[in-house]
Amino acid sequence: MALPDNWRDWLRGKTIHLTFYCHSDWQWTCSRDWHRDRYTITMQEALDLLERTADFSMVIDTPNEFFDVIREKIPERLDEIKARVKEGRIGIAPCGIANGRPTQIGDETFVRNLALGKEYFRRLFPEADLSVFHSVDISIGHAQMPQVLRLAGFANYRAWRPEGPLDAKGVPRQFRWRGLDGSEVVVVRRTYGGLAGGGLLPQEGEDWDVAAARMIEHLVGDQFNERLQPTDHLISYVGMDDARPFRIGHGDEPYDLTDFLATWRQREEASIVFDTPAQLFAAVRAQQDRLPVVEGVIDPCECHYNMGWGGVNGMWWLRRQTDASLCGAETWCALASQYGETYPEEELQRLWRDHLTYQPHAAAAPVAGSFDLPAARRGGLLRARLRGTA
Numbered sequence: 001m002a003l004p005d006n007w008r009d010w011l012r013g014k015t016i017h018l019t020f021y022c023h024s025d026w027q028w029t030c031s032r033d034w035h036r037d038r039y040t041i042t043m044q045e046a047l048d049l050l051e052r053t054a055d056f057s058m059v060i061d062t063p064n065e066f067f068d069v070i071r072e073k074i075p076e077r078l079d080e081i082k083a084r085v086k087e088g089r090i091g092i093a094p095c096g097i098a099n100g101r102p103t104q105i106g107d108e109t110f111v112r113n114l115a116l117g118k119e120y121f122r123r124l125f126p127e128a129d130l131s132v133f134h135s136v137d138i139s140i141g142h143a144q145m146p147q148v149l150r151l152a153g154f155a156n157y158r159a160w161r162p163e164g165p166l167d168a169k170g171v172p173r174q175f176r177w178r179g180l181d182g183s184e185v186v187v188v189r190r191t192y193g194g195l196a197g198g199g200l201l202p203q204e205g206e207d208w209d210v211a212a213a214r215m216i217e218h219l220v221g222d223q224f225n226e227r228l229q230p231t232d233h234l235i236s237y238v239g240m241d242d243a244r245p246f247r248i249g250h251g252d253e254p255y256d257l258t259d260f261l262a263t264w265r266q267r268e269e270a271s272i273v274f275d276t277p278a279q280l281f282a283a284v285r286a287q288q289d290r291l292p293v294v295e296g297v298i299d300p301c302e303c304h305y306n307m308g309w310g311g312v313n314g315m316w317w318l319r320r321q322t323d324a325s326l327c328g329a330e331t332w333c334a335l336a337s338q339y340g341e342t343y344p345e346e347e348l349q350r351l352w353r354d355h356l357t358y359q360p361h362a363a364a365a366p367v368a369g370s371f372d373l374p375a376a377r378r379g380g381l382l383r384a385r386l387r388g389t390a
Contacts, residue, residue, distance in 0.1 A: 003217045004224060011270035014232045016220055017280045018272065019091065019245075020046065021192050022059040023137060023363035024066035024099075028241070034251040039066050041071040046245050047077055051083050055261055056245065059091040059253040059276040063120050064098040065360055085125045090122050091276025093134030093158060101138045102145075102360035103302040103315060106263050106323025109359060112352050114152040129278035133185075136160040138361050139302045144177030156281040160190040162299055171294055173228045174284055178295045186285060187294075188235060194219060196240040196249035201260055206272040208267065215260065231287040235280060315358065322355050 004010060004129045027035060049056045071078060085089040096113035105113070118130055133154040140159045149157060157177070166189065177187045200218050202211030210277060213260055219236040223229045235300055238257075240249045247254050284291070311317065330348055338344040 003213055007213065007224065008268070008270075010224060010267075011216070013270070014234060015273060015283065016193075016236060017283070018057075018217075018219075018232045018236055018238050018274045019276060019280070020056060020243075020274075022046075022058075022066070022242045022243045022245075023064060023192050023239065025051060026065050027362035028362045030242075033240065033272055035065075036069045036073070038244075039069050042242075042244050043070045043081075044077070046090075047080055047084070049245050053258070053259060055274050057089050057091065057275055058094050058245070058278055059134065059167045061093050061095045061339075062097070062099045063117065064357055069367060077095040082125060086127045089277060091132075091278055092125055092128040092130060093132040093277045094118050094121050094130060095133065095135040096359075097353065097356040099135060099137065099179040099361050100356075101302060101361045102141050103139065103360045104361070105319050106213065108327050109319065109323045109355065110149065111152070113356055113359060114148070114154075116349075116353065116356065118153060125206075132156045132158055132277040132281055134158045135279060138168070140189065140203050140298055141178050142300070143297045146177050146185045147181045147183040150179075150183040155185060156277070156285075157185045157187045158277050158281075160191055162301065163191060163379065165299060167228060167300075167303075170227065172230055172292055172300055173223060173225075174231055174291055174296045176231075176288070176291045177298070178293050178376045180296070183295075186281060186288065188280065188284060189221075190235050192236075193240040193249075194236045194238045195255065196243065197214055198248045198253060198255075200253055201257070202263075204205075206217075206261065211260075212264065212268065230290040230292060231284050233280065233283045233287070302353070318329060319355075319359060326351060326355060336373055 017199050022039065024039055025035065026032065030038075044057050046056075050058075070081070081090060085092060090334060091299070094114075096110075096117035098117075100110065100113055114133075121128060121130060131154060133152075133156065136158060138158065139161050145157070171189075173190060174186070174188050176184050178184045182285050182313040200215060202208070202215070220234040223234045239245070243249065244252055246256065261272060326348070329351075333341070333343055333348065
């Protein structure tokens with residue numbers, strides 16, 4: 001949307017929160033090996049930037065698609081990552097083990113995904129604030145999401161899709177979402193992309209007023225709406241799918257925010273800061289008396305390109321069937337334990353973890369037989385193994 005003429009007056013007293021985010025997919029338009037190499041480069045460059053400048057922060061949200069790769073490829077930098085998490089410059093905002101769509105994975109799978117994802121990050125980063133559920137590329141979810149998230153220990157939800165329909169319905173960009181049982185989470189919703197295209201930063205000799213207006217319109221122009229934006233805290237992620245830090249999305253041309261931020265801080269009143277989702281939500285919660293309450297179903301839809309393609313040969317069917325098999329195995333093992341059998345806790349937990357490996361929201365091949373993922377290729381064997389376990 002076009003900025004109002006009085007955009008500086010509207011921004012007075014407000015803070016723009018920036019965070020770098022490399023949105024990780026399992027395999028989307030490129031091979032899994034490409035994604036693995038890409039995320040390794042991204043993490044290396046992000047750590048280097050964190051060393052060089054205070055004007056940078058990032059968020060990590062998934063083990064399966066992203067952080068397992070980092071631990072495998074650059075284990076020598078894990079202590080450095082832990083130090084940056086501890087000092088609050090790398091945010092950990094779990095979406096689970098995998099970033100799965102609640103409409104596309106089993107019900108129990110969704111719950112185990114939350115629990116095991118949080119446990120994974122808690123073990124690695126015991127000092128991290130894990131209060132933010134971060135799932136920005138899926139539909140916002142069903143009316144029981146607040147209850148499920150609170151039971152999983154999440155007080156905050158960083159969401160996005162679907163942006164246009166929710167705006168049209170009058171759903172605020174920041175609100176308290178009350179579920180069917182009365183549970184509430186604070187929601188901040190917005191796209192996870194920003195500065196992904198070129199030509200946005202001020203050019204040499206360009207009029208500052210023109211350049212500043214262009215940047216603000218890109219970063220937060222859609223939040224210039226008193227009806228949808230109830231607090232003084234605006235949000236813009238810097239990044240996109242598979243992003244490298246401070247590079248545009250197509251061609252990886254680098255850009256530098258240093259001069260823009262220095263000039264902004266000299267000439268403008270509104271604050272621009274780099275921080276993490278947990279720090280953003282702390283600021284929003286400080287004004288939670290302004291947050292409207294939204295109840296019940298917000299939007300029942302999901303992205304059309306993740307339908308249940310492939311029938312009984314598709315990933316959707318495999319996911320559902322394996323969810324049922326795992327739940328059944330646990331039931332039979334629990335019954336057997338009442339008659340002296342040892343409950344196979346570790347084996348069942350490992351099977352759940354294997355099962356979660358093929359729950360990503362974005363995987364290029366929807367048919368199990370062509371899905372480039374070892375756990376998915378073994379998925380057909382899981383039920384046989386479970387019968388043996390039970």
